[in-house]
Amino acid sequence: MASRLKNRVQLTTHGHRPYLEAVESAFGSEIDYAMLVKLYGPDPAESERRYSPPVCIAAIPQPVTGDPDPRHISTSYVERQNWTVRTTMRHYTRLSNGFSRKIENHMAAVALNYFAYNFIKIHSTLRMTPAMAAGVTNRLWDMADLVDLLIESESKKAA
16 A cells, blocks of 8 residues: 555554554555654642543654654544544444444455545545545546455455
8 A cells, every 4th residue: 555655654643552563564664653642640620530531641742754744743633533433334333233243244344434435435625535635546436346346356266
């Protein structure tokens, strides 16, 4: 995927250590990557809130690879993507009846959702699909294209 992108990618993750290896294996050094390490503690303004979750008291940007633009070191984009996934897929709604009994079914549902989001849905802010904006494709896809890909994949397996 990294080789097909039109522009260099800037990525920000929070301080979870496994992301370092994951980003390295996906992009190598061809990325502007930073971590936003958040520190949590009690809210100094409210000492009597006994059962409240901790408050973010600091967010420290730490460049990791490349030359990330400090103005764009933020986890807001990925948090927005997570919210979109949770609201568009019943699989991610807590205590819902939209779960998969087999991991293969769950993986297929997630793949379909991301395919539709990135290749079929025109986003109002981009005025095109995210895949088109990233230079991964130059056309709008539809479900027939997905079916064709599935047929092609299955015929290769049978051969």
